[in-house]
Amino acid sequence: MSVKTLTIDGKDVAIEEGATILQAAKEAGVAIPTLCHLEGVSDVGACRLCLVEIAGTSKLLPACVTEVAEGMQVQTNTPKLQEYRRMTVELLFSEGNHFCSVCVANGNCELQDVAIQVGMDHTRFPYRFPNRGVDMSHPSFGIDHNRCILCTRCVRVCDEIEGAHVWDVAQRGAGCYIVSGLNQPWGTVDACTSCGKCVDACPTGAIFRKGETTGEKERDRAKLEFLVTAREKHQWIR
């Protein structure tokens, strides 16, 4: 296997032929933001955050699916790329209903991380406040489409690793949503093995384990009454 040498942001990198620019950047210690990329599953080049500039071509190319070539000169963080990345994240925030403060993923969210990474502190686009649903029909997990960024990591991990293909994308454009089974409640999809890989693959709080949401944090106020009744009347009833 031959090795290709290239420069990424001026740093020399040598990497095996067939590797992607994203892999080479990792090797060189250059951080390129990504959202739809997930180690272990195929790349789709959909989020456009990893776009880089390559000397000799006017097109911006996605680092996750572009293979390295000998002598390639890659720029990953030009002002134009910074601006475009910020706009991409702004578009994502304006598209869904992303409220970090009440989200299960707050503090452990890749969308949040990327927003910080690209320096997005507000969106210049009006929020669209879409009316999307929440599916809690699965015994162990839930999906809140309001937080979904359509990265399709759940689709790929379920198809390529678990082999169940529970998820796919339905509709098109602004109407797109992640669909379970034959557009049925997740809990009724026989193909689902409840393995939880989609939960681990989800970059945001869209797919989560039950019991983790703020809404589920209910206090058991009746317990006090139960204890008092038990002590005073010796009746163990609720």
Added chain:
Amino acid sequence: MDWNELLEIAEHERSQQKPIRLHCCTSTGCRAANSIAVLNGLRDAVDEAKLGDRVEVVGVGCMGFCSRGPLVQIDPNDDLYEEVKPDEAASIVSTLTGGTTSAIKGDTQHPFFSRQMKVVRQHSGKLDPERIEEYIAVGGYQALHKVLYEMTPAQVVEEISRSGLRGRGGGGYPTGLKWATVAKMPGEQKYVICNGDEGDPGAFMDRSVMESDPHLVLEGMAIAGYAIGANHGYIYVRAEYPLAIERLQKAIQQAKKYGLLGSQIFDSPFDFKIDIRIGAGAFVCGEETALIQSIEGGRGNPRPRPPYPAQSGLWGCPTLINNVETYANIAAIINQGADWYASIGTEKSKGTKIFALTGKIRNNGLIEVPMGITLREIVEEMGGGVPDGDVKAVQTGGPSGGCIPASMLDTPVDYESLMAVGSMMGSGGMVVMDQTTNMVEVAQFYMEFCRGETCGKCIPCRTGTVQLYSMLTKILNGKATKADLDAMEALCYMVKDTSLCGLGMSAPNPVLSTLKYFPEEYRERLQEAIAPTPPVEPTEQHGTATAPELLAQ
């Protein structure tokens, strides 16, 4: 089937044809205007006048002058009747025996017809697309025989390269180069795909070719299959073209019956079969990688290129994918030679191009013109100009193209020139706009189209088109500021530069070209222009929407 049998069929067909043929268009446009009733009326009238021994009525393909349908043409004297009503059929037949008719007679010497140069549409409107014999009678399938017995695959590729033919789907990629690439790719299995998923608003060139001369497309595909070493082809047709699908199906069956498709074509070792795949209503499936996914049975989503279909296409095999019109040029190039073809057109754009001339113009319809003709010649001479007032702009390339202002009507129609003025050749839609057209509304219309047709895979196209549409709406409603306009322009460039496929990359073109050539139409709708005193600028350097603005939307 061998060469002599082919000639025999042609000879027999010609001898069977009556000296006088009444051509009545039975393509979609004229059908919508009741041409089937006209066709039946003509047949009845011929029977009644007992002219059946020397006159035949033929349902033919598109004659081009679609806005004036139903069209009836008398062959050989070339009289053309427009907007024919069923009750006029008898009188048209009576003109053959010295009678008169009240039907409107068309001017076949008009530049709309006389300036055309028909290569692809040579037989369109003259033969019955549902009978292979008529196609064979005018020399059909002779090019296929020629390549199989007189040329090597490499020679065919060379011939197409020398002709200078470029992709008619709009991109203008050199066809010969594409064929050469697929031909040289290693691999036992290769495929030929014909892209018939024509979807630009106002464009119907490919539909007309498929409906009017389906065998021309099949023959072109078979020649391509021989040239690149493929034995299987697919035609992907959008479901909205039922007549094209029906006629292609008939054509494939008839060609198979004669041994012109299938195993051992013309008794040679070459096998080639063609299957039809029908779209499911997605514009984006006209994008080649999405189209391939759709044929494979998947969701019609584009994927990043490279790898190009030439390397890894249908089921991972090297795949040649060309547009309907591109394939329809092949037989003529093989029959008449690359040099003849290369003599038509400009230095870099060879041959002819079909345009669907529509909008605010007198003569609507399909025209086939040599490359290099100016927009002015098309619009003013052939199209007869705008009915009331002057031309304001010409839109080419559909939602991927741009608006060219009247001041640039002398732009020659070729790939490079149209690109240089911020539009593109596209698949051939040409919409003429007059002074009453609001250019911001035009931009909004195309953005609405793109917003509805984006597949939703990549963020800039999925979300950017929605935001661009609402920004254009805000401008039209007189609620936008200069900062909104700047933000919209910035978003246009972002969507253009970062989208995954051609749909997103070109979606902002109608906005950018109208912004470039008609900036005043945007500016006069801004709040600053409407309100006597400019509003106090809030924190506008980032274009943040304030609460009242949000509520107002």
